[in-house]
Amino acid sequence: MPREIKFCKGRRKFLIAGGIGGAAFLLGVYFKTGRELPKSTVELWRNIPDGFHPNAWLSIDGKGAVTVRINHSEMGQGITTALSMIIAEELEADWSKVDVQIAPADAVYKNPAFNTQMTAASTSVRTSWDILRKAGATAREMLIAAAAGTWNVPAGQCRAETGIVVHNPTQRRLAYGELTSKAAQLPIPGNVTLKKPENYRIIGHSYLRLDTIAKITGEAVFGIDVQLPSLLTAKIVRPPIIGATLDKFDARRVNSMPGVGSVLAIDSGVAVVADTFWQAKQAADMLEIKWSAKGCDDLSSEKFSQQWAELAAKEEGRSIYKKGDVQKAMSNASKTIRAVYELPFQGHATPEPMNCTAYVRDGKCDIWAPTQHQDATQEIAAKITGLPYKDVTIHTTFVGGGLGRRIAVDYVAEAVQISKAMKKPVKVIWTREDDIQNDLYRPASYNVVTAGMDQNGLPIAWAHKIVGPDHMAQALPGLIPSMIPYWAPRGARNLASSIFDTIAPRVIPGKKIIEGAGPLPYAIDNLQVNYIYADPGIPTGFWRSVAYSQNTFVVESFLDEIAAATGRDSFDLRDRLLVNTPLLRNVLRLAAEKIRWQEKPAVDLFRGIAALEFHDTLLGMIAEVSVSKHGEVRVKRFVCAVDCGVVINPKIVVAQIESGITFGLTATFKGQITINKGQVNQSNFDEFPLLSMHEMPQVEVYLVPSSRPPTGIGETAVPLVAPAVANAVFAATGKRIRKLPIDPDDLLDS
Amino acid sequence: MLTLRVNGAIHKLVVDPDTPLLWVLREQLGLTGTKYSCGIAECGACTVHVDGEAVLSCVTPVGEVAGTDITTIEGFYGQVAEALRRAWIAEDVPQCGYCQPGQIMTAAKLLQEKSHPTDRAIDDAMSAVLCRCGTYPAIRRAIHRAAEKL
Numbered sequence: 048m049p050r051e052i053k054f055c056k057g058r059r060k061f062l063i064a065g066g067i068g069g070a071a072f073l074l075g076v077y078f079k080t081g082r083e084l085p086k087s088t089v090e091l092w093r094n095i096p097d098g099f100h101p102n103a104w105l106s107i108d109g110k111g112a113v114t115v116r117i118n119h120s121e122m123g124q125g126i127t128t129a130l131s132m133i134i135a136e137e138l139e140a141d142w143s144k145v146d147v148q149i150a151p152a153d154a155v156y157k158n159p160a161f162n163t164q165m166t167a168a169s170t171s172v173r174t175s176w177d178i179l180r181k182a183g184a185t186a187r188e189m190l191i192a193a194a195a196g197t198w199n200v201p202a203g204q205c206r207a208e209t210g211i212v213v214h215n216p217t218q219r220r221l222a223y224g225e226l227t228s229k230a231a232q233l234p235i236p237g238n239v240t241l242k243k244p245e246n247y248r249i250i251g252h253s254y255l256r257l258d259t260i261a262k263i264t265g266e267a268v269f270g271i272d273v274q275l276p277s278l279l280t281a282k283i284v285r286p287p288i289i290g291a292t293l294d295k296f297d298a299r300r301v302n303s304m305p306g307v308g309s310v311l312a313i314d315s316g317v318a319v320v321a322d323t324f325w326q327a328k329q330a331a332d333m334l335e336i337k338w339s340a341k342g343c344d345d346l347s348s349e350k351f352s353q354q355w356a357e358l359a360a361k362e363e364g365r366s367i368y369k370k371g372d373v374q375k376a377m378s379n380a381s382k383t384i385r386a387v388y389e390l391p392f393q394g395h396a397t398p399e400p401m402n403c404t405a406y407v408r409d410g411k412c413d414i415w416a417p418t419q420h421q422d423a424t425q426e427i428a429a430k431i432t433g434l435p436y437k438d439v440t441i442h443t444t445f446v447g448g449g450l451g452r453r454i455a456v457d458y459v460a461e462a463v464q465i466s467k468a469m470k471k472p473v474k475v476i477w478t479r480e481d482d483i484q485n486d487l488y489r490p491a492s493y494n495v496v497t498a499g500m501d502q503n504g505l506p507i508a509w510a511h512k513i514v515g516p517d518h519m520a521q522a523l524p525g526l527i528p529s530m531i532p533y534w535a536p537r538g539a540r541n542l543a544s545s546i547f548d549t550i551a552p553r554v555i556p557g558k559k560i561i562e563g564a565g566p567l568p569y570a571i572d573n574l575q576v577n578y579i580y581a582d583p584g585i586p587t588g589f590w591r592s593v594a595y596s597q598n599t600f601v602v603e604s605f606l607d608e609i610a611a612a613t614g615r616d617s618f619d620l621r622d623r624l625l626v627n628t629p630l631l632r633n634v635l636r637l638a639a640e641k642i643r644w645q646e647k648p649a650v651d652l653f654r655g656i657a658a659l660e661f662h663d664t665l666l667g668m669i670a671e672v673s674v675s676k677h678g679e680v681r682v683k684r685f686v687c688a689v690d691c692g693v694v695i696n697p698k699i700v701v702a703q704i705e706s707g708i709t710f711g712l713t714a715t716f717k718g719q720i721t722i723n724k725g726q727v728n729q730s731n732f733d734e735f736p737l738l739s740m741h742e743m744p745q746v747e748v749y750l751v752p753s754s755r756p757p758t759g760i761g762e763t764a765v766p767l768v769a770p771a772v773a774n775a776v777f778a779a780t781g782k783r784i785r786k787l788p789i790d791p792d793d794l795l796d797s
Numbered sequence: 798m799l800t801l802r803v804n805g806a807i808h809k810l811v812v813d814p815d816t817p818l819l820w821v822l823r824e825q826l827g828l829t830g831t832k833y834s835c836g837i838a839e840c841g842a843c844t845v846h847v848d849g850e851a852v853l854s855c856v857t858p859v860g861e862v863a864g865t866d867i868t869t870i871e872g873f874y875g876q877v878a879e880a881l882r883r884a885w886i887a888e889d890v891p892q893c894g895y896c897q898p899g900q901i902m903t904a905a906k907l908l909q910e911k912s913h914p915t916d917r918a919i920d921d922a923m924s925a926v927l928c929r930c931g932t933y934p935a936i937r938r939a940i941h942r943a944a945e946k947l
Contacts, residue, residue, distance in 0.1 A: 072939045089889070122893055123891075123894065125892070126890070131881030131892050228865030253889075255886060255889055256891070258894065259889060259890070259891055259894075261894075262891040262894030263882050263885045263886070263890075263894075263901060264870065264871070265828070265829065265830015265831070265869065265871045265898050267894055268829070269832075269895060271829075271830075271833065272823075274828035274829070276829060280824070291808055312937070320910065323816075323820060323825070324820055325813075325820040325824075326818045326825060327815065373818065396929060396932075398834050398840075398842065398893060398895035398896050398927075398929045399832070399893070400833070402835065421903075444891075445894065447893050447894070448893045448895060449893075449928065476833075478825065478836060479834065479836055480837045484927070566823050623816065630825075699889070702892060702935065705931050705932075705933075705935070706892060706931040706932075707931075709928070709930070709931025709933065712930060713929075730838075731835055731837055731838070731839060731926065732839035733837065733839055738931070739924040739925075739927055740920050740923045740924045740926075740928075740933045740936070741920035741921065741924045742924075743931070743933040744933075746934055
């Protein structure tokens with residue numbers, strides 16, 4: 048029953064005519080995927096049989112309509128628009144004729160950063176830049192060659208512009224649509240010339256997003272909106288205590304309730320399947336379940352904190368990053384300071400709760416999911432059903448917030464298990480309570496940092512010890528099978544997975560959890576980051592900027608402590624230490640210039656600064672806050688300067704910075720996940736509150752012109768928010784924030 | 798049997814009257830533009846209009862709105878709707894887009910009450926709808942833009 052979900056075609060028609068109907072930008076083209084070998088372009092474009100398909104990324108039909116394939120999930124970051132712009136630029140396409148499809152799961156669409164089709168780690172634009180420019184340029188050169196052949200003139204006399212090839216000497220013109228059949232016969236050129244940046248007419252401009260109309264009319268199909276004939280809905284009751292398992296359940300009271308079709312045990316709990324969600328939920332609430340007593344009922348947040356403090360005092364930890372000789376430098380220091388920083392577990396709270404629709408029948412399986420990870424979705428479904436990849440079809444819907452949560456596929460497994468048992472299409476919907484209590488949390492951490500300064504007050508030694516769980520140790524075993532080549536048989540795949548499961552906790556921890564802690568962009572000659580792996584068994588996973596969000600808070604706050612301890616200005620200290628990283632120094636200087644750092648802010652306003660090198664993206668952020676007598680912090684303004692290389696769409700980049708600041712503020716002031724006796728204390732937005740509009744400060748974003756290849760943007764603002772705010776709070780109150788979220792009681796005068 | 802008037806169309810439904818309006822709209826009428834996100838009247842993603850008032854459909858039993866005039870994002874038309882949609886497009890408001898139907902239905906109520914709201918009035922009215930992506934600055938701009946056209 049694969050079907051096409053359409054949205055947004057003819058958007059110009061809407062703009063001109065003012066009507067809403069007829070929107071049809073294709074979201075997904077659904078056909079069988081995942082063969083052992085990459086398919087030919089003809090096979091890949093089976094849904095558009097006629098036309099010109101020079102590669103996996105674009106297709107042009109006889110009317111000149113361009114269809115672009117996007118191998119990343121649209122979860123708000125504007126990727127469908129940004130990647131389309133890159134292709135359209137080199138293709139010299141008529142932008143009004145460009146439509147978008149989310150690519151099916153296929154080898155050719157794997158994200159080169161991970162060798163799996165996944166939207167994560169702010170990699171989409173930076174990994175697509177060369178591939179998509181080349182794809183567009185290849186098609187453009189073939190269309191020019193087709194026109195030149197038609198006119199019997201040298202290709203060098205022709206140019207392409209807005210979907211038309213023009214013969215320069217005679218001004219004859221042929222539209223792309225008229226050239227598709229001829230172009231399709233031509234050999235694909237090996238080397239193509241890419242446009243010079245000064246000739247860009249799409250890249251660098253704030254073209255409107257392609258997905259807006261679908262999202263303001265209610266037409267956009269998110270996973271939770273998928274509708275199929277005879278679709279059943281499942282609500283799952285999961286163990287209330289982390290790690291507990293099902294003992295037994297009694298469904299007698301429930302079986303006769305209206306609409307209830309089945310009650311069955313699955314790996315994650317007990318599933319109640321009914322005609323509608325509300326019926327399933329009503330029945331699930333009545334279910335009598337006995338959970339096994341074992342589990343992690345002795346887990347509590349206070350205990351971790353205490354245990355991690357003891358571990359930090361007792362153990363050196365493993366050295367993960369090392370530069371120079373910290374011990375020696377520390378003994379030569381004229382002044383040393385030490386501080387402890389703590390960060391909590393964090394939830395995702397994606398606006399669209401976890402959900403997945405699966406239909407397993409007659410040797411086939413279809414999955415409709417708001418996933419960030421197509422290959423893992425296909426792998427888990429193939430594993431559960433025993434079907435080969437070619438019979439497992441993934442339909443990626445719009446994603447109502449990813450935030451790293453949907454890299455995992457636990458919710459997919461549930462839908463597949465239930466549909467397999469019932470041989471019917473089933474949609475699993477998590478309630479918000481399910482979502483917050485069964486999340487894969489951003490790890491908590493306990494940090495001890497020590498610095499030694501020379502007689503000029505500049506740090507010469509920096510030691511950072513991190514204690515806590517590592518999300519990669521938990522997440523990677525689940526990801527590995529989807530990174531194994533398609534031709535690997537099921538047995539080998541399962542074996543690799545189980546071997547990895549055993550060795551992961553020993554080999555993985557530490558490598559990624561120190562991101563943002565070392566190396567640092569600052570000229571500190573002796574630097575060491577040690578890690579003590581302490582995983583209490585709380586499920587952890589990826590979270591918008593993950594480890595950077597933890598370590599940047601520690602690093603940028605502690606740098607501020609050094610400035611305060613040595614009587615230096617926080618900007619000046621950073622500026623001096625960024626001597627070897629001039630790009631970041633320029634970015635920070637721009638932020639300081641825009642906020643007029645050298646001038647005093649208005650009465651009652653105080654500033655805090657932070658800088659970050661996030662892979663190749665450079666950011667400087669300054670927060671302006673006021674603090675009331677009651678310890679209430681009000682953030683008034685953020686100034687953020689960013690160097691993310693060539694900017695594809697400035698408006699989308701600015702939106703992502705605003706987005707990162709909003710997300711960061713929630714974690715700075717509001718959200719945290721705490722555990723008591725193995726239970727997550729929070730369950731809905733009343734207990735895990737999100738930032739609301741009246742709390743949103745003014746945000747100013749300045750983009751540094753750059754000719755570097757584009758870098759990532761989606762996560763990059765998040766890590767800077769907490770330290771910029773905390774440093775501003777210190778400026779206002781003299782009180783150092785060393786624990787998040789900020790507790791107003793800690794800011795009261797004692 | 799319960800009679801529901803949604804977007805001008807009459808529906809006769811067999812449904813438990815305690816079922817939240819949200820789920821009837823989404824599952825029985827196929828109007829999936831109205832979103833589920835919290836289920837406890839905390840986030841505003843499920844906002845619809847009932848006799849012109851903004852109502853949280855996730856906590857409104859369908860039995861209580863029988864005989865009323867219900868409007869969802871799919872059937873939201875008119876001068877205010879047009880102004881809001883054009884402004885939302887011009888300001889590129891949606892990111893993930895999940896909360897946006899709730900944002901628009903709430904903004905409509907604000908503009909009907911205050912044709913030229915201040916930032917403060919926008920904050921007061923729109924704080925009822927949470928946006929995890931942080932489209933708040935864009936929403937503020939879009940509401941001002943829409944107000945200028947009305």
